[in-house]
Amino acid sequence: MxxxxxxxxxxxxxxxxxxxxxxxxxxxxxxxxxxxxxxxxxxxxxxxxxxxxxxxxxxxxxxxxxxxxxxxxxxxxxxxxxxxxxxxxxxxxxxxxxxxxxxxxxxxxxxxxxxxxxKAKPKLWDSRFELPVFDYAALMEDPNTLLQWLLALRDSGLTQVSGVPTEPGSLALIAKRISFIRESNFGVLFNVQSKADADSNAYTAFNLPLHSDLPTRELQPGLQFLHCLVNDADGGESIFVDGFAIAHALRDENPEAFRVLCEIPVEFRNKDRHSDYRRLAPIIALDALGEVAEIRMANFLRGPFEASVEQMPLLYHAYRRFIAMTREDRFRLVKRLNPGELWCFDNRRTLHARHAFDPASGARHFQGCYIDRDELLSRILVLQR
Missing domain, CATH: 3.30.2020.30 (NE0471 N-terminal domain-like)
Structure with a gap:
């Protein structure tokens, strides 16, 4: 036969x-x-x-x-x-x-x-990171350039694309070069701009501390896009840190704090008039081989700690140390996003933040969306074969 x-x-x-x-x-x-x-x-x-x-x-x-x-x-x-x-x-x-x-x-x-x-391993980075920048037109037309972008996303967790049209909705075209967009309670494409009836601190002019989006979900979105349509306001610079690099540094510098953040779960909550999301999970998640696979962090969405009497001081010590490390200059990359540029980063790895901005000084309008990490990895394999 x-x-x-x-x-x-x-x-x-x-x-x-x-x-x-x-x-x-x-x-x-x-x-x-x-x-x-x-x-x-x-x-x-x-x-x-x-x-x-x-x-x-x-x-x-x-x-x-x-x-x-x-x-x-x-x-x-x-x-x-x-x-x-x-x-x-x-x-x-x-x-x-x-x-x-x-x-x-x-x-x-x-x-x-x-x-x-x-097997591909994360390329850890710090404040000296040379940001990979890709051209929108090339990504839309050339499969090899698209593959190089996706590999950079997979390995470093932070990229920028330039030359993107600034018409509202343009973001969807490049996102769909990877796969379908993951919808959330904020919509398929969400508008990041200051508004009076905000249902998230992201939709205010406040500074936002370093965080991952939607840590309140069982599965945090894998990729996050932020596309700048208008940015005439004073302030509002973007801040990024490699959460994996901080986790590795914490494991080297304070193994007990690292263990605590891997083992003691923390509850994150996101609630508004129409929804109420809650998720109990560790801040640092390891994969089946014991390697750092995910960071879950948003202090403004965190509920009160619930740990044993013996564990509570350990959890606060570890949590404070992690937050303090995200504020250290050695890890922080600060960039202003201009109209026609977008960030695309691994939301389960790269923590992002924003300086406060003055809405009276000019308009500021970003659009964002999410795609799951599985779709990125699948697209890479299909392009490679």
């Missing part, structure tokens, strides 16, 4: 050819041409068979459930055919594996460490 060797939309480069394969009682042992050895358990290979009986070739999604395969299933025979690993199973099923795919998913210690090392 002819079977597919890769059940994916992506292609996998041939890093090293298959040199030999040895059949063992519960696994196969593959020897690669570059000298690496990779064991593959029978269950794993059968679970990942890419043939049309196991994977629907239209969606490239798995049909097979491993529970429907005998737990003690073993291979009847193995061989290498035209560079692919071929397995004949007891019971009559056949599997064929592309060597590029197989190497990309090998789970020997060396291969797993190699993938971890190759």
């Amino acid at each position: 002819n079977t597919a060797a890769v059940a994916d939309f992506r292609t996998y480069p041939l890093i090293s050819a298959l040199a030999s394969v040895e059949l063992l009682p519960d696994q196969l042992r593959v020897q690669w041409a570059d000298g690496r050895a990779s064991p593959f358990h029978h269950q794993w290979l059968r679970d990942n068979c890419p043939c049309p009986l196991c994977v629907y070739n239209v969606t490239r999604e798995q049909v097979l459930e491993i529970v429907d395969v005998d737990e003690d299933l073993t291979a009847l025979s193995v061989h290498i055919d035209q560079g692919c690993l071929c397995v004949e199973w007891h019971g009559g099923h056949s599997s064929r594996f592309d060597p590029g795919w197989l190497r990309a998913h090998a789970y020997d210690d060396e291969s797993r460490a190699e993938r971890r090392d190759a």
Whole structure:
């Protein structure tokens, strides 16, 4: 039976050819041409068979459930055919594996460490950060420029785009170059300007301390856009800090405070006449590998701390230290946004703030929107393939 060797939309480069394969009682042992050895358990290979009986070739999604395969299933025979690993199973099923795919998913210690090392890592920055600036027209027309912008967003968490039209609503066109816009109670596109009936401090002339938007939600928005239409008012400069850089510095300088902010949850609240959002979560969230993955912070949306009597002093000490670090000049990037420019940044990493401005000195009108981080990462992968 002819079977597919890769059940994916992506292609996998041939890093090293298959040199030999040895059949063992519960696994196969593959020897690669570059000298690496990779064991593959029978269950794993059968679970990942890419043939049309196991994977629907239209969606490239798995049909097979491993529970429907005998737990003690073993291979009847193995061989290498035209560079692919071929397995004949007891019971009559056949599997064929592309060597590029197989190497990309090998789970020997060396291969797993190699993938971890190759994974994109945040590029931490401070006040000396050289802000990546991209041209609007190029982003709208050139897929490669678009990819470079998205990679900069993924890795540094803060970018600027220049040459953006200043007509209201223009922001939606560039946001949709990434994906669909995430709507919130503030709308699809929200207008950041001073107004008397404000339902957020953002819609006043006050200074705003460093914060992430919508920390009151189970999932904070990933990307935030702020597009300047008019900026004639005195003041109102934008301030940014890399929350990941502060978290790493805190872990080095005060490990106990870092631990407290990772473990003790804080409640954030956002309420107006028509909505009431609340979320209990740590200020610093770690991913499955223990790396900093998210910062959740907005002092003006924070409820009273609720911690044990023993933990309360620890929480206040850690919280005060984190806020104090966001005010240190070593971390702060201060820039004024001009008409036709926009910020795009990782809202779950880059904290942003604004100096107070004088609405009597001139008009100030920004528009903003959100896109989830998952959409950024998906778009990158599609552009790369």
